[in-house]
Amino acid sequence: MEDIDLTPKRAAVLVASESVADAELVGKLLQDEFHNVKLSTRPEFAVEDFEAQRPTVLVLAFDSLEAAQRYYIGLYRLSSVVHETRHRVVVLCNKHDVWNVYDLCSKGHFDDYVLFWPATNDAPRIRMSVHQALRIMAAKAEAGDVAPRAAPAGVSAPRPAPAARVEADTDTVVLGATAKDAQAAALSAARAQQAGAQQTTVPQRLAVLIVEDDEFQQKLIGRLMNGLDIDVLFAGSGAQALDQMWEHKPDLVLMDVGLPDTSGVEATRKIKSIGQFGHVPILMVTGHSERNIVVDSLKAGAADFLVKPFDKNTLHEKLRQFLPALAVS
Known part of the structure; x- marks a missing residue:
């Protein structure tokens, strides 16, 4: 295995995040x-x-912490390179996840953690954690320990790709399998392709995410959507909204300005900072329309506003404006 440069000026550091703003903040600190x-x-x-x-x-x-685990396990499931890359993992966490991330680090799932969110009074701590990671790796290398990092628990290493061989009596290249296996694989692939083609002909229902911590308001807005061919999703906080975005990929978001864990403006900024969701229109729902809220919301990426109380016709008109497919439903 080739030597890697473990000096601070050369060592490769990768900051992974769902938020461009968060990644840039950490990157600047490092x-x-x-x-x-x-x-x-x-x-x-x-x-x-x-x-x-x-x-x-x-x-x-x-x-x-859940998002960090999902990302890291995903690397091991989708990449063969990560299994052979010597590296250490530092997790930035919030105070609610400290004991859980401590447990994961003690079991070797991660290597170190820094209490960082939502704000840190010890910014140099993350730099020191990276320094420590490099020192540990240097000490291991000096001792002759250059083994790749073990996969997280429950994730097995991918099997090496089988060597290609050519059947003597045909022009078909078979990857470590019999001709019968190859035919079966080809048939399976054809069926999958056919199924995929059939799926693309089935129109997908639109989905709207309502981000509102008041259950009564959730039900009220949900009822106002009766009669529209829409899947209605709900989130009671900014964190839940992000989870719903990743899980369901809604086509539009109705975002309340006031949320228990953050502001609707900040939640909008977070969502819009993720490239995959940049195109999703977010309509701010508010009981007042002060200039500073309007300006901050637009700067964060909001597309429009709904001022409470609003009726069914007003809501439907807004939805059709930003979901053109509804105009013909």
Whole structure:
């Protein structure tokens, strides 16, 4: 296995996050002392970013411990390179996740954690954690321990790709399988392709996410959507809204200005900072229309406003404006 440079000026550091703003913040904190820092903020390129950087230290700057775990396990399931890349993992967490991340680090799932969110009074701590990671790796290398990092619990290493062989009596290349196996695989692929083609002909229902912590208001807005061919999703906080965005990929968001864990403006900024959701219109729902709220919401990426109380016709008109498919439903 080739040697890797473990000096602060050369060591490869990758900061992964769902938020461009968060990744840039962490990156700036590190770049004064570590000169090879890259950011990875688009989930669809997570594997590609890791394989391009081959990081010595991976910093997981996600809003929740669950999101950090999902990202890291996803790397091991989708990339063969991560299994052979020597690296250490630092997780940035909030105070609610401290004991859980401590448990994961003690079991070797991650290597270190920094209490960082929502604000930190010890910004140098993250730099020191990266320094420590490099020192530990250097000490292991000096002792002859250059084994790749073990996969997280429950994730097995991918099987090596079978060697290609050519059947003597045909022109078909078979990857470590019999002709019968190859025929079965081809048939399975054809069926999958046919099923995919059939699926594309079935129109997908539109989905609207209502971000509102008041259950009565949730039900009220939900009822106002009766008669529309829409799947209605609900979230009671900014964190739940992000979870729903990743899980269901809604076509539009109705965002209440006041939420229990953050402001609707900040939640909008978070969602809009994720490239995959940049196109999703977010309509702010508010009981007042002060200029500062309007300006801040538009700066955060909001597309329009709904001022409470509003009726069914007003809501439907807004939905059709931003969901053209509804205009013909």
